[in-house]
Amino acid sequence: MNKLVSKLRFFSSSSSSSLIPRCSHIPKPIYNPFYNLLPQTQNPNKIVDVICSTLNHRDHLVLLPNLRGEVETLIPHLGYPEISRVLLRFQSDASRALVFFKWVKFDLGKRPNVGNYCLLLHILASSKKFPLAMQYLCELIDLTSKEDAEVGEEDVFSVLVSATDECNWDPVVFDMLVKGYLKLGLVEEGFRVFRKVIVSGFRVSVVTCNHLLNGLLKLELLDNCWQVYNVMCRVGIHPNTHTFNILTNVFCNDSDFQEVDEFLEKMEEEGFEPDLVTYNTLVSSYCRRGKLKDAFYLYKIMYRRRVVPDLVTYTSLIKGLCKDRRVREAHQTFHRMVDRGIKPDCISYNTLIYAYCKEGMMQESKKLLHEMLGNSLVPDRFTCKIIVEGYVREGRLHAAVNFVVELRRLRVKIPFEVCNFVIESLCREGKPFAAKHLLERLNEEEGHEAKPETYNTLIESLSRCDAIEEALLLKGKLKKQNHVLDVKTFRALIGCLCRIGMNSEAESLMAEMLDSEVKPDSFICGALVNGYCKELDFDKAESLLSFFAMEFRIVDTESYNLLVKAIGDTGSGYNKVLELQERMQKLGFVPNSLSCKYLIRVLEQPSLPNHLPED
Structure with a gap:
């Protein structure tokens, strides 16, 4: 006190x-x-x-x-x-x-x-x-x-x-x-x-004082709020209900809740009965701080004082229970609200749906969504998003896709960001064809045009699955729309082409990348060098290493080691490897422990005689 x-x-x-x-x-x-x-x-x-x-x-x-x-x-x-x-x-x-x-x-x-x-x-x-x-x-x-x-x-x-x-x-x-x-x-x-x-002795209206209290509260200048109230009392500016409701917010942000009774008594002494806004503010604050027992105590007090809880009161209680992972009790409170004639809104449904999704109880989430539709409430962006993300989080991608299809069948407009999330999830799981099919259906039936980032993700996924033809078709579509591919997409395409032995096509694609003013990186260098090493075209691999070093300052030791190993594995002799090392050192390549290991392996190989011994 x-x-x-x-x-x-x-x-x-x-x-x-x-x-x-x-x-x-x-x-x-x-x-x-x-x-x-x-x-x-x-x-x-x-x-x-x-x-x-x-x-x-x-x-x-x-x-x-x-x-x-x-x-x-x-x-x-x-x-x-x-x-x-x-x-x-x-x-x-x-x-x-x-x-x-x-x-x-x-x-x-x-x-x-x-x-x-x-x-x-x-x-x-x-x-x-x-x-x-x-x-x-x-x-x-x-x-x-x-x-x-x-x-x-x-x-x-x-x-x-x-x-x-x-x-x-x-x-x-x-x-x-x-x-x-x-x-x-x-x-x-x-x-x-x-x-x-x-x-200076001038007066300020209670309306202006309330505006000032509200502004100070938003800036969390709580001590100043109490100072304004004290000045009001001292100079005879009579507070109104709005004043006390603002001060209730100040109190909830600043005080120990053990003092709530004293605060309400003070309010009554000033001639103001706590109204619905006052109680809702207190209940919401109790719930945010995890003091659910006190929140439900106030909820009961409201009825005793003939202040009937409304949708805001119940939604605060439901949120508090869900935050405490007491989802079943939250659902019971939800039913109690409905039984007392209060119609739930999208926020109260979303609160429960989100809590069930976090617990992995996807069936209950879907039931609530259908209940929403039955009550003529249209699921919003958040509703669709949390259920789809819940399925994906549970590793049930197929169920997520079916859920999207079901919503479309029920004529629920699905935000493209939700569909985009499903497409990207399918790509991450290595299912690019399912993602591509879903994207095409959305484009045809709903007119959704994917963002370049979505196409890039899809191209990368197709490339990882060696589906180069489909990936290049999508790349061409992006190019027609004047969209520039990012370095990650070029990396995936070039890596795929080199992996399946289409090295010249990969090199042409790198030239296109340079024309688009996208700079290559060490991964692209390694992919091309490795591709030509597989073809035993060591001169081409070395020229690429030199090109990357001189043009882009990319001195990739790993790519250099690939070339040393490939030459050594062919049994070409240590002279060729030493000559390569000398040329590379001039470009800034410094051998590391793996380079030395490959060199030693070459030196240990038996040399072929240059001529036959005399009899």
Whole structure:
């Protein structure tokens, strides 16, 4: 209880915020008697009078095109103080004040300063033009919050206070100031301004306080939430039900649940009965933290207090039980919900289906899906995905494919990402023809066009199964669609071609890869070298090794060892191997332990005599 009281204790600000010095908006006139002899439109002392006269005697809708020409010579003398003086002259006519402000800003291209903005805000607010006031307030906050602003954001409040001595004003403008920061997502700045507003004796509405509490909660600034609530209590801003429901969320994120009773008592002391939102928030938080016993205790309390649990309450309980792997109990709670007349939605079904899939109970998952369909609920992307993934996880690929076919028969639209997952799973399991058949059916019947990544996966799988003709056909289809194959796909195709003895075709494919600006790797080098070694074409294998080393800096010792071994296995003699080693060393190949082993094996082979011995 002490901990709760400490959170709810009143707090006072350390000191009132310092305000910037109040500066007069009335400039000193230019003391030069000769100016009085000039026409009014050329007299710098008369610029405010000229503009005000024009605004008063003309339709302000035609002011903008004409005013600039009339005061052209005086515009250099129109500074921030003069702008403020004109605005003050029209503080009882917000429309003309706004027209003048826009003329300065847009026609003259002169950005008003903070003082000019604050005067306009007071004029608009006192004239009850609140939407316009909020628009210009947000514009001012945005300008002063930027790094290149001449005045920091904290000065807006001070200048707004200073301007109250010079014009008509409505205290609501300070409530709007806090709301403006929150509207722009500047929650922490809004909190600082909120404290300044309160310390200076102005009021903030409970609606604005609720917005501030919500913003602080989203940022997980929980201590600041309690500070806002304490300020509300201290200055007499009466919280409403929405306030306490936000504080319930704060409480659930911040407190020990042993204090929940004290919190609810505090709420009742303030004259508010916990409502459905309050209980749902608490039940959901209990379930998230694994405190299911306490969650069900609150569930029972709801009935005693005549607060009827709804779909949100039951879904939270079901999620909590599923998370605790108590799926059967979750299903019982689901049935209890249905028996009490609450219709389940897709989320409640998906929660149970997901839990059954995690437990490998796929039959129960399918039954729930059919139950959904019977209740006129269309399975969504998540429903299809979790069941398909469940089958795949259990190693039942055939069942996953049948499930997809069954859904299509039931006219359930299956997201292509789910089908794509099945296709890729079939490819990984070495069943590319089944994957290809499924892909073709989807293309024909539903118009699904696979992504290049899916085709690449399928090509790789076909290549691993040595189905080179089908793989090359798919490659050609991708090429027609102007899709570039990735290095993994080229690797699979070249590896397959070399494995089945089609080395020249593999080399041609590598040339195509280079034309596509896809760089080869050591695997491709090894596949080609190994392929030509099998054909005993050692010169070709060596030229490829040299090509990869010189063109791509690929010095693949493993491929070099393949060539050494192949030459040695033919019994060609150690001279040929030593000559090869010398040429390769010049390209950067350094023999390793396996290279030495192959060399020693060659040296140990019996040499053939160069001539017959004499009798």
